[in-house]
Amino acid sequence: MAKVKLNVNGTDREVEVAEDQPLLWVLRDELKLVGTKFGCGIAQCGACTVHLNGAPVRSCSVPAVAVAGQKITTIEGLAQNGVLTAVQKAWIDLDVPQCGYCQAGQIMAASALLRQNKNPSDADIDASMQNLCRCGTYVRIRAAIKSAAKALNGSAS
Amino acid sequence: MTSVVDNEYYPDVIREQIRELERESLNFSALAARPVSRRGFMQATAAVGGGMLLAFGLLGSENAEAQQARGGGRPAGPPGPPFNPSAYVKIAPDGKITLYSKNPEIGQGIKTAFGVILAEELDAKWSDVTVEQAPINSAVYGNQFAGGSLSIPTAFTSLRQAGAGARAMLVAAAAQQWGVPASECTASDSTVTHAASNRTLGYGALATAAAASPVPAVTDLKLKDRKDWKLMGKRTTGVDNLKLVTGQPLFGVDMQLPNMKVAVFEKCPAVGGKVASANLEEIRKLPGVVDAFVLEGTNKVSEVMPGVAIVADNTWAAFSAKKKLKVTWDETNASKDSWTAFSAQAKEAAKGTGAQELRKAGDVDAALKSAKTSVEAFYTFGFISHANLEPQNTTAWYQKDPEGDKLEIWGSVQIPDGARTTAAAVCGVPATRSTLHQLRVGGGFGRRLMMEFASEAALISKQAGGVPVKLMWTREDDMGHDWYRPGGFHAFKGGLDDKGKLVAWSGHAISFSDNTPGGSKRAVNGGGWPSPGEFPADYTPNYRLAQTLQEFHIPCGPWRAPGSNTAAWVVQSFMHELSTAANRDHAEFLIETFSNKQPPAAGARGGFGGFGGGGLVPERAIATIKTAVERSGYGKPLPKGHYHGLAFHFSHQGHIAEVAEVSVTKDKKVKVHKMTVVADIGPIVNLSGAENQVQGCVVDAISTLSQEIIIENGRPQQKNFDTYKLARMSHSPVVDVHFLDTNYPPTGVGEPAFPPAVPAICNAIYAATKHRIRTLPITREGFTVV
Numbered sequence: 001m002a003k004v005k006l007n008v009n010g011t012d013r014e015v016e017v018a019e020d021q022p023l024l025w026v027l028r029d030e031l032k033l034v035g036t037k038f039g040c041g042i043a044q045c046g047a048c049t050v051h052l053n054g055a056p057v058r059s060c061s062v063p064a065v066a067v068a069g070q071k072i073t074t075i076e077g078l079a080q081n082g083v084l085t086a087v088q089k090a091w092i093d094l095d096v097p098q099c100g101y102c103q104a105g106q107i108m109a110a111s112a113l114l115r116q117n118k119n120p121s122d123a124d125i126d127a128s129m130q131n132l133c134r135c136g137t138y139v140r141i142r143a144a145i146k147s148a149a150k151a152l153n154g155s156a157s
Numbered sequence: 158m159t160s161v162v163d164n165e166y167y168p169d170v171i172r173e174q175i176r177e178l179e180r181e182s183l184n185f186s187a188l189a190a191r192p193v194s195r196r197g198f199m200q201a202t203a204a205v206g207g208g209m210l211l212a213f214g215l216l217g218s219e220n221a222e223a224q225q226a227r228g229g230g231r232p233a234g235p236p237g238p239p240f241n242p243s244a245y246v247k248i249a250p251d252g253k254i255t256l257y258s259k260n261p262e263i264g265q266g267i268k269t270a271f272g273v274i275l276a277e278e279l280d281a282k283w284s285d286v287t288v289e290q291a292p293i294n295s296a297v298y299g300n301q302f303a304g305g306s307l308s309i310p311t312a313f314t315s316l317r318q319a320g321a322g323a324r325a326m327l328v329a330a331a332a333q334q335w336g337v338p339a340s341e342c343t344a345s346d347s348t349v350t351h352a353a354s355n356r357t358l359g360y361g362a363l364a365t366a367a368a369a370s371p372v373p374a375v376t377d378l379k380l381k382d383r384k385d386w387k388l389m390g391k392r393t394t395g396v397d398n399l400k401l402v403t404g405q406p407l408f409g410v411d412m413q414l415p416n417m418k419v420a421v422f423e424k425c426p427a428v429g430g431k432v433a434s435a436n437l438e439e440i441r442k443l444p445g446v447v448d449a450f451v452l453e454g455t456n457k458v459s460e461v462m463p464g465v466a467i468v469a470d471n472t473w474a475a476f477s478a479k480k481k482l483k484v485t486w487d488e489t490n491a492s493k494d495s496w497t498a499f500s501a502q503a504k505e506a507a508k509g510t511g512a513q514e515l516r517k518a519g520d521v522d523a524a525l526k527s528a529k530t531s532v533e534a535f536y537t538f539g540f541i542s543h544a545n546l547e548p549q550n551t552t553a554w555y556q557k558d559p560e561g562d563k564l565e566i567w568g569s570v571q572i573p574d575g576a577r578t579t580a581a582a583v584c585g586v587p588a589t590r591s592t593l594h595q596l597r598v599g600g601g602f603g604r605r606l607m608m609e610f611a612s613e614a615a616l617i618s619k620q621a622g623g624v625p626v627k628l629m630w631t632r633e634d635d636m637g638h639d640w641y642r643p644g645g646f647h648a649f650k651g652g653l654d655d656k657g658k659l660v661a662w663s664g665h666a667i668s669f670s671d672n673t674p675g676g677s678k679r680a681v682n683g684g685g686w687p688s689p690g691e692f693p694a695d696y697t698p699n700y701r702l703a704q705t706l707q708e709f710h711i712p713c714g715p716w717r718a719p720g721s722n723t724a725a726w727v728v729q730s731f732m733h734e735l736s737t738a739a740n741r742d743h744a745e746f747l748i749e750t751f752s753n754k755q756p757p758a759a760g761a762r763g764g765f766g767g768f769g770g771g772g773l774v775p776e777r778a779i780a781t782i783k784t785a786v787e788r789s790g791y792g793k794p795l796p797k798g799h800y801h802g803l804a805f806h807f808s809h810q811g812h813i814a815e816v817a818e819v820s821v822t823k824d825k826k827v828k829v830h831k832m833t834v835v836a837d838i839g840p841i842v843n844l845s846g847a848e849n850q851v852q853g854c855v856v857d858a859i860s861t862l863s864q865e866i867i868i869e870n871g872r873p874q875q876k877n878f879d880t881y882k883l884a885r886m887s888h889s890p891v892v893d894v895h896f897l898d899t900n901y902p903p904t905g906v907g908e909p910a911f912p913p914a915v916p917a918i919c920n921a922i923y924a925a926t927k928h929r930i931r932t933l934p935i936t937r938e939g940f941t942v943v
Contacts, residue, residue, distance in 0.1 A: 001444070018444065018473060025473040029419075033405015034411040037599075038314040039546050040632045041476070044878035047546055075404030088402040093395040099264025100401040101546040101599030107402060126887035127391055132878060134546045134600050135264050136856025138889035140849065 004068045008033065011075025017064045020154065024048045024059040027074060035075035035104045039132070046131030049105035050074050056112040075104035087111045090148040098135035105131050110145050119149055173300070180313065208249040208361070209326070209368035244291070245275060245319045247325075252347060252361030254281050257291035259312070261303040261571055262397070263601030264906040266846035269396045270309065271316060273843050277388045278320030278381060280344040281360070288396040293573040293593050294396040302572040304606050304715070305597070306809035308907030309842060313903050321378045323367075330366040331358045377628075383840060392845035397597065407597040409569030412552040412627055419446055420617045420626040421475045423482055424464035424638060427871030428711045429674055430491035431463045443481065445474025448621055452613075457675030458640075458712045459609055460583050466617045472629055479631070490674075492710035492871030495645065499707055500537065503667040507535055507648035511665045511703025516689040518755065519699030521650075524661035528652025532738045533662075534801040536727045538643040538685070538933040539865035540873075542881060543716060547599020548635040551576075551614035551927055554625035555584060568611050569598040576608040580615035584850060603715035607640045633876040640714025641866055641873070645685035647727040654698075659741030659750050661699040662726075669709035680706060681713035685727075687720030690808065692728060693771065695757075696750050711868060717857065718808055718908040725806035725912030728921065733802070733920045734929060743803050743920070744786045751775040751782075772805040781805065781814040781835045781896060788895055789816035790835035799830060802921025804913040810902075811909025812837040815855075817917040818890075820926040825940045828920055829859055831891040834910060839903035841896050851894045851910040858914030860884040862942050865934045888942055 006023075014055050027033045027050070036059055037074060039047030043058035050059045051073040078085050079123045084092075087110050097103045106129070113120055113128045119126070125142055133141070216487035216540045247255040250312030251489035258271040272288035275281075293301055300311075324344050331349035332339035335356055342351050347360040361368075383390075400407055425431070432451045440449040448468040452462035465484055469475035506512075525531055552567040564586045570576040573595045598605055630638075638772045668684045671677045686704070694700055714720060735745035756776055782805050786792065792803050798820045805814040816832040831854045841847050867874045875881040919930040921939070934940050 018477070020477070021473045025471065025476075029471040029473070032413065033404070034406050034413075037408075037546070038410060038472075038548065038629075040878050042632075042877055042879060045546065045883075075402075079403055084402070091402045092394055092398045093747050095392065095398065095849060097264075097395055097398055098266065098849055099546070099598060099600045100397065101408060101718075103401050104404050115317075129886040132546065132883045132885065134544055134602070134857075134883060136853035136860075136884065136889070137849065137854055138884070138886045139852040139892055142886065142889070 004065050008072045022060050023062045023064045026064040033074050033076050047102050047105040049108040056109050086148040086151040090144040094144045096140040096144050102133045160782040177848045182274045208364035209407045246323045248360050248364040250361050252359050253940035254285045259291040259298040260308045263303045263598035267308045270842045273388045274316040279324050279536050285347045287387040293595050295574050306908040309903050317380050328364045329370045330363045342490050345421030349589045359858035366778035390841050391406050392815045394844045394905040400589045409550045409598050410595045412567045414625045417625045418630045419472045419475045420468045421465050421479045422466050422613050424462050430486040430488045433485040433487040435465050443478045445470040446478050458673045460612045468621050496868050503646040506667050506705045512705040514703050516702040519661045521661050521699045521701040523700035525652045529655040530653040530738050532651045532734050534649045536647045536931050538723050540641040541864045542605035542636050542639045542866050543602045545600030549610040549630040552627040553613040553618045554616035555619035555623050566593040569596045570608045571601050571605040572916040576611040580612045583612040584619045602717045607714045634723050636876050640712040643649050643713040649731045653739045658742045662697040663701045665703045667705045671709045672708045673712050685723045686757045695755050718911045721808035721912040726915045728918035729804035748779050751778045777812040781812050785814035785835040787818050792857045793815050800921050800924035802917045806912040809909040815913040815917040817921040819921040826943045827940050828884045828943050829890045834842040834894045835895045837897040838906050847906050848894045850907045852892045854910035855882050855892050855914050859888050862935045868910050870935040
């Protein structure tokens with residue numbers, strides 16, 4: 001067991017974890033941030049996607065001790081002071097979810113994409129959105145990313 | 158002639174529901190002609206803290222009698238004993254309206270759809286409305302399940318009546334307060350208006366008085382005309398979407414209880430194996446492990462099979478310990494099933510006419526002999542997994558109690574009462590001392606109609622001494638212990654006359670019998686064929702359907718559009734083989750066949766159908782095909798290298814035609830560019846939700862082009878998403894969804910939009926390559942999906 005300091009959604013948290021304990025299970029079991037989901041455990045499905053220093057990572061395959069002190073953002077930390085991000089708004093406006101289980105991971109992946117690429121093409125979206133959705137909401141995820149990009153670019157100009 | 162409900166494709170509760178619909182004679186005539194149910198009844202009560210709680214019931218005959226025998230339900234009309242209300246509508250004095258959705262939300266959007274139906278007839282302002290999952294209580298709510306695309310057809314009218322009843326009472330309360338006739342008042346946006354005197358009252362202000370108003374008889378209710386609908390048919394975003402996009406706890410896996418432990422359960426990789434020995438002492442010493450023990454179980458796949466349970470402080474400790482668990486299995490009675498062996502046997506069986514004849518009309522052999530053109534084909538489809546993104550899990554708490562032990566369950570399941578009563582029985586707890594809290598389901602697709610994991614969690618909690626446990630399956634557990642969509646085989650012979658018209662059809666389904674521990678020995682759940690009446694049974698003068706079953710020892714279960722999901726592929730692919738052999742336009746050939754309805758076979762029963770057979774209306778089929786042809790430009794020039802494929806399938810009362818636009822490279826890379834889907838499912842409740850289901854069905858169909866669970870030595874070989882592929886964003890096509898505007902009773906679309914998609918794509922692959930796909934996944938024929 002090891003003590004580790006994590007910066008999650010802007011707050012420093014100290015937790016005692018197993019050396020090999022993935023960040024996912026620290027978030028869910030220790031910090032009770034259950035918005036980040038478990039889907040496969042082998043970094044295939046992306047349901048566990050969080051941001052590490054702003055970049056998307058599969059938290060099921062990142063040991064918590066390896067990210068001590070670094071900036072971690074989860075789905076719970078996206079909205080600031082109760083104000084939804086453009087991506088979250090687009091997800092609601094376009095009614096993206098079906099079962100909704102994968103959507104936290106999808107939103108984290110989409111948010112990271114839009115931070116890096118303000119106006120992603122279909123090919124960009126195909127290349128960077130690698131999260132699985134068993135319900136098949138990809139048609140709407142694509143539309144929501146484009147809608148969010150429009151909103152973000154509009155507000156920036 | 159048997160109906161599909163006599164087969165085993167769905168659990169009992171769903172088959173009972175279908176029988177009830179059959180008894181109600183809902184033969185899906187026009188909506189307007191459908192009688193108002195006389196069994197509906199309502200009761201209003203004052204809600205705690207003021208306001209009204211409107212209870213409403215729509216009972217089938219058996220339920221009504223059973224409830225009356227218990228001193229329960231009574232029809233509207235003369236006063237009688239008090240009844241158990243089904244609460245759907247609650248209006249608080251502050252104007253907040255709570256609507257209760259009785260069925261589980263599994264991603265089919267029912268929580269939103271039920272809210273929309275109630276709010277429409279209630280004339281509630283949508284922003285005043287909160288929709289909540291109703292408690293699980295069959296004595297109060299009747300059947301509560303999510304399956305068979307049945308929620309909309311079974312609840313549409315009763316929920317409208319509940320909403321309309323509440324509206325009538327609110328209007329009556331306002332009229333009384335103003336001293337004017339109710340007929341002079343109107344309701345809209347949670348407000349009652351008396352236009353003549355320019356007075357208004359909000360529902361909140363009226364709620365307490367309304368609760369004391371006389372309850373209208375259901376037969377006196379006036380439901381809105383379609384032209385007056387404000388919510389239904391429009392787009393409504395999901396009621397839980399805010400919670401979903403902010404990561405709030407909703408699902409089974411999110412459940413937390415004080416002092417809760419996390420459990421894992423290791424079963425024999427080959428179903429039927431028992432624990433001979435295990436390194437339990439070593440496991441118990443591992444960090445975070447609280448206990449480890451053998452569960453003998455009940456040796457029924459629907460309850461608890463033998464295995465080793467590990468109880469730990471947290472999920473990672475449990476998962477880590479599971480990796481170090483070493484079990485020696487006694488595989489004396491374990492499955493030795495082999496896909497390779499089944500495939501060889503099926504090819505032999507296909508040479509014969511089949512072990513059982515399921516349906517026969519005319520003289521197929523003579524018609525095939527005299528046919529101008531005849532075609533033979535043998536189709537093969539592999540097993541597939543449900544692969545819900547939320548792995549199976551349940552939180553259970555077996556509580557010791559001097560008055561008798563109790564069981565409490567928190568679960569993401571499709572038949573909550575089934576999960577509860579089975580788990581209680583497995584633990585030796587009376588059903589009356591068990592409760593289940595329904596949580597949002599991270600994907601249903603039929604997997605969670607089978608709920609052995611709930612029984613496992615309950616028994617682990619009991620054996621651990623009454624500790625609350627959350628049983629977590631790993632992805633490998635989930636994929637390795639699924640109730641698979643069965644693989645199977647189908648041998649066809651078809652004959653056409655000199656005009657290219659279908660005159661003979663012989664089908665031989667080679668499927669499996671359920672030889673799992675505790676299994677029925679009959680055809681597996683969700684087998685390759687939905688019903689003996691499946692198309693083109695009633696549309697071919699000379700028709701034969703036969704079946705041969707191979708013994709199978711691994712569970713199979715309903716998988717989105719059970720039976721139909723493979724029947725549509727083999728039938729609609731073979732129909733295309735026939736039209737191609739006759740050098741005919743496929744749309745014309747399909748329409749001609751649907752125009753050739755045969756007189757009913759002796760002893761055939763109509764009824765609800767919905768899973769093939771009864772219920773198919775040829776005019777509806779033809780209308781969807783024609784519209785799909787028009788919208789997609791089927792038969793017209795396409796961009797270079799693009800080809801169309803067309804297919805139709807009827808299931809779950811949905812008539813749906815789909816056109817795929819694909820291209821295929823020389824090295825057999827298949828790209829699905831666009832799907833055009835035209836559906837007649839009656840009036841749409843929530844346009845956004847319905848479209849979402851259709852889009853999802855198309856993507857799901859593309860997934861299955863590449864998916865297979867291969868079973869050898871009784872062991873499913875694929876255990877995770879590295880070897881079992883789901884479609885990703887890049888595989889997702891443009892989907893053009895169009896709903897025909899009809900007045901047939903509405904049905905769900907989560908299932909019926911799936912079946913036509915796979916044959917439409919395969920028919921397009923034929924158009925592109927002249928290669929007929931006769932094997933699923935298509936990777937078996939050297940194709941890959943890009």
